[in-house]
Amino acid sequence: MNDRKKALMRVQTYGFALDEAVLFLDTHPHDEAALNYYHETLRLYNMAVKEYVTNYGPLDFTHVQGGKKWTWATDCLPWEAEHNVEI
């Protein structure tokens, strides 16, 4: 797996863990362990996003780096084969 795909996979992993933490906290708002898990996962997720967008491309439209191209519209889309783990 190339480096871009590894970096994307880290974003997906922490993003998924974050989704789960959010859903759990919605029904357990005072759970201290869950709150700690959320903060740690959020920290890791933000780091993974920062690494991906600095090196490979935007994940949302606030991530477009300075330059000559509107990369938000020109990068390949997540349902296309080359954006994902090897087929």
Place this chain on the structure above:
Amino acid sequence: MWKYERRLQYPLKIKKGDGNTAKIIMSQFGGPDGELAASQRYLSQRYAMPYNDISTLLTDIGTFVSKAVHLYVGATVFDTVNLHFSGKISR
């Protein structure tokens, strides 16, 4: 309000396209009992929810399901595109 993240929620890795699998996945995605319709129900019904925490829960579940829906579409596209190029199109 939503912000779109240009990635799938979960990585997708399909080795071999299959028309029957594509049909099954599409049936989960669309139609009256499909995930797409479910996501819209969650997101529309939260406005009538009198309890804020449950309204938040409906928003978060609706958002999560909307993300999952991309996987269904992605998997169906991969399945059918692979089939087309391999020359075996199922009816």
